[in-house]
Amino acid sequence: MEEVVIEFHLDGGSGLSPYQQVVQQVRHALRLGLLREGDQLPKVKDVVARLAINPNTVLKAYRELEHAGLVVARPGVGTFVSGTLPGVAPGVLEPLRRDLRRWITKARLAGLDDEGVEALFATTFRTTATEGTA
Known part of the structure; x- marks a missing residue:
């Protein structure tokens, strides 16, 4: 059983698209040390079910995080944190x-x-x- 390290939420009044909110939440969690290298992000299907959004929205967010060098997708396994952002202790x-x-x-x-x-x-x-x- 996988441990869920981050639970995404959407704020309709934020002015950000759902995919941008997912990206921002991962970046914030990295910066605050809530997510660490090796942690698994929620599976796309779980995020879709929880937030009632299109799978492509989650995939777009995860791809952007991957292009930034912060996560790596392992086909059939999931998406894992592979990088970090500067933060404080x-x-x-x-x-x-x-x-x-x-x-x-x-x-x-x-x-x-x-x-x-x-x-x-x-x-x-x-x-x-x-x-x-x-």
């Missing part, structure tokens, strides 16, 4: 995750719904990135 991520959870809680207590939290974060992130400050 898990010990660095956990305190940041705790701080972010506290911030989200404060934002919700201030009256922001999920969309408001995302909007505030996204605009602040973009502003900070263009200012070159952290």
